[in-house]
Amino acid sequence: MISVHNLVFRYPHGGFRLGVPALDVAAGERLAIVGASGSGKTTLLDLLAGIRVSGAGSVTVAGEELSRLTDAARRSFRLGRIGLVFQAFELLEYLTVRENLLLPFRISPALSQDAETDDRLIRLAEETGIAGRLHRYPDQLSQGERQRAAICRALIASPDLILADEPTGNLDPDNKRRVLELLLEQVENHGATLVMVTHDQDLLEPFDRVLEMRDLDGAKAA
Amino acid sequence: MSLRMLICGCASVLLGLTGCQRADEEAGTAPAPPISDAKLTVYAVNYPLAWMARRIGGESVRVLLPIPEGVDPAHWQPSPETVLEYQRADLVLLNGAGYAGWIEFASLPPGRLVDTARGLEDRFVAAGDVTHSHGPAGEHDHADVASHTWVDPDLAAHQARAIAGAFGRLRPELGDDFRQGLALLETDLARLGERLAAAFRGWPDAGVLYSHPVYQYLDARYGLEGWSMTWEPGEDPGPAEWEALAARIADKPAVVMLWEGEPLPETADRLRRMGIEPVVFRTGAAAPAAGDFLQLMEENLARLVEVDVARAGGDH
Amino acid sequence: MKDILYLAWRYLVFNRWKTGILIAALTVIIFLPLALELVLDRSSERLRARAADTPLLFGAPGSALELSLGALYFSGESPAPLEYAAVAELGDTGLATAIPLHLGYRVGLQPLVGTSPDYFRFRNLAVAAGRPLALSGETVLGAAAAQALDAAPGDGVVTAPESVFDVTGTYPVRLRVVGVLAPTGTPDDEAVFVDVRTAWIIGGIGHGHENLEDPTASGSVLKRDDSNIVANAALVQYREITPENLAEFHFHGAIDGFPLSAVIAVPADGKSGVLLEGRYQAPDSPVRVVRPAEVMEELLATVFTVRQYVLAAVALVGAATLATIALVFLLSIRLRRAEIRTMTRIGAAPGRVAAILGTEILLVLAASVLLAGLLTAAAATWGDEMFRWLLLSET
Numbered sequence: 001m002i003s004v005h006n007l008v009f010r011y012p013h014g015g016f017r018l019g020v021p022a023l024d025v026a027a028g029e030r031l032a033i034v035g036a037s038g039s040g041k042t043t044l045l046d047l048l049a050g051i052r053v054s055g056a057g058s059v060t061v062a063g064e065e066l067s068r069l070t071d072a073a074r075r076s077f078r079l080g081r082i083g084l085v086f087q088a089f090e091l092l093e094y095l096t097v098r099e100n101l102l103l104p105f106r107i108s109p110a111l112s113q114d115a116e117t118d119d120r121l122i123r124l125a126e127e128t129g130i131a132g133r134l135h136r137y138p139d140q141l142s143q144g145e146r147q148r149a150a151i152c153r154a155l156i157a158s159p160d161l162i163l164a165d166e167p168t169g170n171l172d173p174d175n176k177r178r179v180l181e182l183l184l185e186q187v188e189n190h191g192a193t194l195v196m197v198t199h200d201q202d203l204l205e206p207f208d209r210v211l212e213m214r215d216l217d218g219a220k221a222a
Numbered sequence: 223m224s225l226r227m228l229i230c231g232c233a234s235v236l237l238g239l240t241g242c243q244r245a246d247e248e249a250g251t252a253p254a255p256p257i258s259d260a261k262l263t264v265y266a267v268n269y270p271l272a273w274m275a276r277r278i279g280g281e282s283v284r285v286l287l288p289i290p291e292g293v294d295p296a297h298w299q300p301s302p303e304t305v306l307e308y309q310r311a312d313l314v315l316l317n318g319a320g321y322a323g324w325i326e327f328a329s330l331p332p333g334r335l336v337d338t339a340r341g342l343e344d345r346f347v348a349a350g351d352v353t354h355s356h357g358p359a360g361e362h363d364h365a366d367v368a369s370h371t372w373v374d375p376d377l378a379a380h381q382a383r384a385i386a387g388a389f390g391r392l393r394p395e396l397g398d399d400f401r402q403g404l405a406l407l408e409t410d411l412a413r414l415g416e417r418l419a420a421a422f423r424g425w426p427d428a429g430v431l432y433s434h435p436v437y438q439y440l441d442a443r444y445g446l447e448g449w450s451m452t453w454e455p456g457e458d459p460g461p462a463e464w465e466a467l468a469a470r471i472a473d474k475p476a477v478v479m480l481w482e483g484e485p486l487p488e489t490a491d492r493l494r495r496m497g498i499e500p501v502v503f504r505t506g507a508a509a510p511a512a513g514d515f516l517q518l519m520e521e522n523l524a525r526l527v528e529v530d531v532a533r534a535g536g537d538h
Numbered sequence: 539m540k541d542i543l544y545l546a547w548r549y550l551v552f553n554r555w556k557t558g559i560l561i562a563a564l565t566v567i568i569f570l571p572l573a574l575e576l577v578l579d580r581s582s583e584r585l586r587a588r589a590a591d592t593p594l595l596f597g598a599p600g601s602a603l604e605l606s607l608g609a610l611y612f613s614g615e616s617p618a619p620l621e622y623a624a625v626a627e628l629g630d631t632g633l634a635t636a637i638p639l640h641l642g643y644r645v646g647l648q649p650l651v652g653t654s655p656d657y658f659r660f661r662n663l664a665v666a667a668g669r670p671l672a673l674s675g676e677t678v679l680g681a682a683a684a685q686a687l688d689a690a691p692g693d694g695v696v697t698a699p700e701s702v703f704d705v706t707g708t709y710p711v712r713l714r715v716v717g718v719l720a721p722t723g724t725p726d727d728e729a730v731f732v733d734v735r736t737a738w739i740i741g742g743i744g745h746g747h748e749n750l751e752d753p754t755a756s757g758s759v760l761k762r763d764d765s766n767i768v769a770n771a772a773l774v775q776y777r778e779i780t781p782e783n784l785a786e787f788h789f790h791g792a793i794d795g796f797p798l799s800a801v802i803a804v805p806a807d808g809k810s811g812v813l814l815e816g817r818y819q820a821p822d823s824p825v826r827v828v829r830p831a832e833v834m835e836e837l838l839a840t841v842f843t844v845r846q847y848v849l850a851a852v853a854l855v856g857a858a859t860l861a862t863i864a865l866v867f868l869l870s871i872r873l874r875r876a877e878i879r880t881m882t883r884i885g886a887a888p889g890r891v892a893a894i895l896g897t898e899i900l901l902v903l904a905a906s907v908l909l910a911g912l913l914t915a916a917a918a919t920w921g922d923e924m925f926r927w928l929l930l931s932e933t
Binding site for chain 1: 541544545548549551552553876877879880881882883884885886887890891
C-alpha cells in the first residue's frame, strides 16, 4: 500500500529535516508510529497523504507516486483514497454531524455522492454509535462522539488508507480505548490500511507494527 | 431554513411590493362638469330672470328653471340633486337683494354666479320685517331688504343688462346678438314702465295697501306710499288682521289693495265693504300657466286701469 | 457551485447574529442614499407638480411660503385671512377663475377645507361613493380622510373645537358625509371638504337658531319691540345643518367681509396670468399674489442643499462602515484558519476554499442589496407621505 524510498523533506524556512530512507506498509496493515513531540510524525503523515511534497525521494501510495501528481490530482487522490483523522477532531462547527460526514463530497467536485452514500453514512453512524446525533452540531456532542464522527468522515468515501494523527490525544482514558477500538474495527471492516501516529504507549498493543520516528532514518520494526 | 426557500420568499415579497401600485384614481362619479356644448346652459332662481335670459339669449342659450309648479321661488328649497344641476350650469342668474334664501347655503361656483342686482344696492328697499339680534350689545343684529326687484321695470332692465353682460363675457362672438336681444327687451320694459306709471297716476293720494310685502319696488318707483299686510290669497286673514286693517285705514285711508292672486270671495267682499278694492297684480315670480312675463304684466295693467281710484272707496 | 453555495450559506446561518449585523450595516449604507434620492426626487416631483398645477395664489400680505404650504398642502399655520370680496374682484377682472379656500379647522386630525365646486374640477377630484357637495352642512371626504375617520356617505363627522379652553371659541359642528372622493395620492386625500359657507358657520360667523318669532321660542327672548327681538343666553343654536333647519341659518354681516385663507386663481391664459399679477404688485396692495411653483422651488432648493450635506455624511459613514466590514471579514478568516486548514487537508483546493469564503461575502452583499431594495421599494410606496409629513407637518 505505502512505499517510501529515500524521502527527504525540509521545511521552507529551514531547521527541521525529515529523512526516511525506506518505509513499506502492506495493504491492510495496522501501523503505529510513535515519537516525541516535534519528531516529525505529523509531517510524515502529511507526506503520506500528499498534503506536503518531498524535495527528494518518493512516496508511493496505492501504486501512485505522489510527487509525480499535480496538486489537483493529489487532492483528488487524497479525497477518494485516503481518510484523515485528526487529533482535534476538526469538525466544522457550523455543520451538523451529518453534514460534517458528507463534507468530503462538498469540498471538491472530484468526489460525488452516489446512491449508496446515504446508506454508507447511516451504517457508519450506527456502527460508531452516533446515529442519534446526526442532526446535532459538534458542540452538542461529547469529545468521544466528535472523534467517532471524525472517524466516520474519514471512512465515508471508502478509502484504502486511513491516516490518523493522534486521534485519541484529546480524549479521556475511557474514550481513548473505545475510540481506538472503534477505529481499528472500522478499518478492518472496510479492509483499509491504518497508519496512526501517537505518543501514547498504552495504545500500541493492537497494532501489527510500531515504528519509532527516531528509527525511521533506518526504520526497522519495533 | 433552507437557502432556496429564503430566496424564493424574498423574491416573492419584492415582486409583490414592486407590483403594488399606489391606488390611482378609481372610476367614480366626477363632479359633473358644466354642460358645455354650443348653447349656454343657464339656470335662474325665478321666472323673470329666466324670461329675460331667453329674450336676450334666444337660441344661443338653454334656460332652465327647475322649480315645481305652484311653488314660490322665493321660498323654494331645492333638493341636493337639483343644486348639483345648478352647479353644472354655465351661468346661474341670481336675483340679488336676498332673494331665494337657499342660495345662501348652496354650494355654487362663485365664478358662474351672476348677481343681477349688483349695483342697485343704493336702491334697495327695506323689507320692513321684524329683525332679531343677539350677542353682546346687539352686535349681531341684521335687517332684510325687499327682494322682488324686477317688479320695477327700471330695475328689471338693470338686471337684464347684467344678464346680457354675463352672456357676452362667455360668448363674445355672439355679443351682437345678445345686445340686440337686450335692446328689444329694454324697449319693452321701458314701455311697460311708462304704462305702469300712467296706470298708477293718482294712486298715492288715494291710498294703497298690499296684501303681501312683495311690492316694495313698485311702491318706491311710483311713489305709491302703500302699506303691506301679510295676507294670503287663499286664506282668511283672521279677526286680528281685520282689526289691524281697520285701525290702519282709520289712520290713513286706502282705496285699493294689490293681491298676488285672487283673494277669497268673502275677503274681497269684506274689503269692498270697507271701501277697499282688491286688485290682482301678479309679480310673476313663478312661471305663468300661459304666456310670458310681458303678457302677465299686460293682464296686471288691464286690471289696474279698471280701477278708478278717484271713485274707489266712495261706496263704503 | 451548489456545494460552495451550501457551505457558505450554512456558515452564515450558523453565525446568524454576525451575519445579521453585517447585512444590517451594509443594508443601511446602501439604502440610505438610495432612499434619500428616491424620496426626495419623488416627493419633490409631487410637490412641484402640485405647485405647478396651481397657477396663482392670492392671500393676505405675509409669508409666501406659509400661504403656499397652507393652500397646497393644508399644512402649517393657517395663513392670515383675506376678505371674500377678493373672489368677486378677481372674477370681475375676467382674467381668471377664483376658487376660495378656507383653512384652519380640523375634523379629528384631518384638515377641513372650505371651498367651492370649482375646486373639485380644478383638481380633477372624482367622487367614488355618494355625491358631490350641494348644501351647507355637508362634507365630502378625501379617500384617506374617510379611512381615518371611518366614515362613509350617510355618516356624520364632528369638527374639532378651535380651543377646548376658549369659551368664546368655535363649537363643534356635526357635518353630514355625502361623498367620498377617489384616491389621488395628493394632500386632497387627507382633507375634509365643505363649502366655504359651512366653514364660516363652523367659525361662528353664520349660525342657525330657533325662530325667535315663533311663540315656542319665547323662553329665549330677552326683550322685544315692534322691529327687533333681542335673544338671551338661553337661545338654542343648532350644531348641525339639516334640510329641516336650513331655513333657520343665516349670516350676520356682508359676505364680502368674511374671511378666507387663500384664493386660487386659474388664469384664462398665460397673458391673463401676467396681467393679473401686475395688478396686485403694489407694495400696499391688501392682497398679495404668489406663484406657488416659484415658492416651492425655493423651498426645495434649500432641501436639496441639505441633501448634499447629508449624502456627503452618508458617504463618509458608508466608507467607514465598509472598512469595518472588511476588517470583520479579515479577522473572521484569521479565526477560521483551523477550519480552512481542515478543508485543505481533507482535499479542498485553495481556490475552492477561497470560493466558499468569497461566496459568504457575496451572499451577505446580495442579502443587503435585496433588503435595501425592499426597503427602497417601501420608501417608494410610502416615502413621499413620510417626506410630506416631515416637511409639512405642524409642530
